[in-house]
Amino acid sequence: xxxxxxxxxxxxxxxxxxxxxxxxxxxxxxxxxxxxxxxxxxxxxxxxxxxxxxxxxxxxxxxxxxxxxxxxxxxxxxxxxxxxxxxxxxxxxxxxxxxxxxxxxxxxxxxxxxxxxxxxxxxxxxxxxxxxxxxxxxxxxxxxxxxxxxxxxxxxxxxxxxxxxxxxxxxxxxxxxxxxxxxxxxxxxxxxxxxxxxxxxxxxxxxxxxxxxxxxxxxxxxxxxxxxxxxxxxxxxxxxxxxxxxxxxxxxxxxxxxxxxxxxxxxxxxxxxxxxxxxxxxxxxxxxxxxxxxxxxxxxxxxxxxxxxxxxxxxxxxxxxxxxxxxxxxxxxxxxxxxxxxxxxxxxxxxxxxxxxxxxxxxxxxxxxxxxxxxx
RNA sequence: UCCUCCGUAGCUCAGCUGGUCAGAGCGCCUGACUGUUAAUCAGGAUGUCGUUGGUUCAAAUCCAACCGGAGGAG
Numbered sequence: 337x338x339x340x341x342x343x344x345x346x347x348x349x350x351x352x353x354x355x356x357x358x359x360x361x362x363x364x365x366x367x368x369x370x371x372x373x374x375x376x377x378x379x380x381x382x383x384x385x386x387x388x389x390x391x392x393x394x395x396x397x398x399x400x401x402x403x404x405x406x407x408x409x410x411x412x413x414x415x416x417x418x419x420x421x422x423x424x425x426x427x428x429x430x431x432x433x434x435x436x437x438x439x440x441x442x443x444x445x446x447x448x449x450x451x452x453x454x455x456x457x458x459x460x461x462x463x464x465x466x467x468x469x470x471x472x473x474x475x476x477x478x479x480x481x482x483x484x485x486x487x488x489x490x491x492x493x494x495x496x497x498x499x500x501x502x503x504x505x506x507x508x509x510x511x512x513x514x515x516x517x518x519x520x521x522x523x524x525x526x527x528x529x530x531x532x533x534x535x536x537x538x539x540x541x542x543x544x545x546x547x548x549x550x551x552x553x554x555x556x557x558x559x560x561x562x563x564x565x566x567x568x569x570x571x572x573x574x575x576x577x578x579x580x581x582x583x584x585x586x587x588x589x590x591x592x593x594x595x596x597x598x599x600x601x602x603x604x605x606x607x608x609x610x611x612x613x614x615x616x617x618x619x620x621x622x623x624x625x626x627x628x629x630x631x632x633x634x635x636x637x638x639x640x641x642x643x644x645x646x647x648x649x650x651x652x653x654x655x656x657x658x659x660x661x662x663x664x665x666x667x668x669x670x671x672x673x674x675x676x677x678x679x680x681x682x683x684x685x686x687x688x689x690x691x692x693x694x695x696x697x698x699x700x701x702x703x704x705x706x707x708x709x710x711x712x
Numbered sequence: 713u714c715c716u717c718c719g720u721a722g723c724u725c726a727g728c729u730g731g732u733c734a735g736a737g738c739g740c741c742u743g744a745c746u747g748u749u750a751a752u753c754a755g756g757a758u759g760u761c762g763u764u765g766g767u768u769c770a771a772a773u774c775c776a777a778c779c780g781g782a783g784g785a786g
Contacts, residue, residue, distance in 0.1 A: 368747095373748090377748080426747095428747045429747085430747095432747040435747090436747095436748080482747095484747075528747085554747085556747065558746090558747095560746085585747090586747090587746095588747040590746045594746075606746095607747060608746050608747080609745085609746070609747085612748085613745060613748065613751095613752085616750085616751050617744085617745070617750090617751080617752075617753095628742085632740090632741070663740095666751095667751075670751060
């Protein structure tokens with residue numbers, strides 16, 4: 337993997353760049369659709385590629401390890417072949433599941449013991465075993481096992497948790513460097529900054545993560561309940577410590593506004609379930625603000641879905657029709673809304689790149705953010 | 713003509729040994745959702761309990777008549 341910065345915004349930390357992988361280039365800043373179990377929910381790979389123009393998508397190690405499991409994944413020749421997606425893939429390690437499935441796991445120095453949410457069976461994830469599984473899945477970028485601490489976390493807990501994540505990271509990096517990819521393409525290993533909402537911890541963590549000299553770095557443990565102000569503050573602090581010449585990935589974020597602010601603070605990569613999940617639940621993101629298509633006000637609105645939208649669904653379907661589909665609980669609703677929202681997110685970062693290249697990002701961002709937060 | 717059963721929220725119904733009995737599910741309206749245990753979750757509105765009388769301190773609940781519906785017997 338290679339990262340090259342093209343242009344730095346004069347008034348913010350925003351920058352454009354290119355990540356080169358063996359499965360093609362990624363233009364940054366980028367948003368990465370989430371495809372947890374080898375599928376971006378409700379979206380065909382063809383739509384993902386042709387309509388949404390996704391450059392890279394996510395998979396999840398915990399979920400793919402449990403199902404279909406490493407045997408199937410290995411025989412399939414890795415996730416790219418299995419799901420027939422030949423562009424880049426990034427896999428999360430299961431660190432988020434340490435947080436979201438906290439009642440089903442036990443953390444030790446060694447790793448995390450999970451009881452499967454599918455059949456209750458017990459499994460041990462260690463920094464090393466996660467690398468093994470991620471080798472088998474074969475993503476271009478693979479994440480280190482971390483603990484995503486809950487919010488709020490008291491200082492003592494946050495400190496111990498961050499230290500544990502660092503110890504795991506050391507082991508994970510060592511193991512990663514001793515092992516080889518399985519399918520002939522290179523893989524990059526990204527460590528993850530933790531530290532909860534404590535500045536000192538965040539700085540120490542970012543310094544430790546930077547010292548590992550990996551090809552890219554991630555910021556985790558944010559957008560777990562803290563205010564946006566705190567999130568931006570932590571992100572700003574961390575991004576000033578993490579190396580300039582490597583991509584920075586803010587995990588799990590966020591709203592369109594979060595992403596633009598994150599870009600302004602020097603972040604290059606984002607992922608979030610929001611466009612797909614909220615889409616399934618009837619929420620559409622647009623340049624003018626957010627639409628809850630279930631609202632009665634759209635019942636007889638036969639205008640197109642989104643006049644400023646660039647995906648084919650935006651002009652192909654009407655608001656009244658999508659409202660009907662959502663209310664009737666039709667699968668097609670999730671597909672249409674998912675395509676629209678993901679295409680919007682990819683448009684959002686594409687515009688951001690253009691504005692950075694033109695040197696007008698900051699002004700543009702401040703104007704756009706005002707509208708993005710509105711409720712239509 | 714007679715007999716039986718039924719009439720409670722928009723829908724399907726629970727409550728009917730009289731006193732937190734005005735309820736549920738669905739629908740409707742609204743909100744939440746940030747490295748997906750989530751086509752999920754949460755909240756809200758709505759009723760002259762068929763009608764009219766009666767018994768009682770108190771009736772959706774007991775009695776009578778009537779109206780409407782279903783079934784049965786002739």
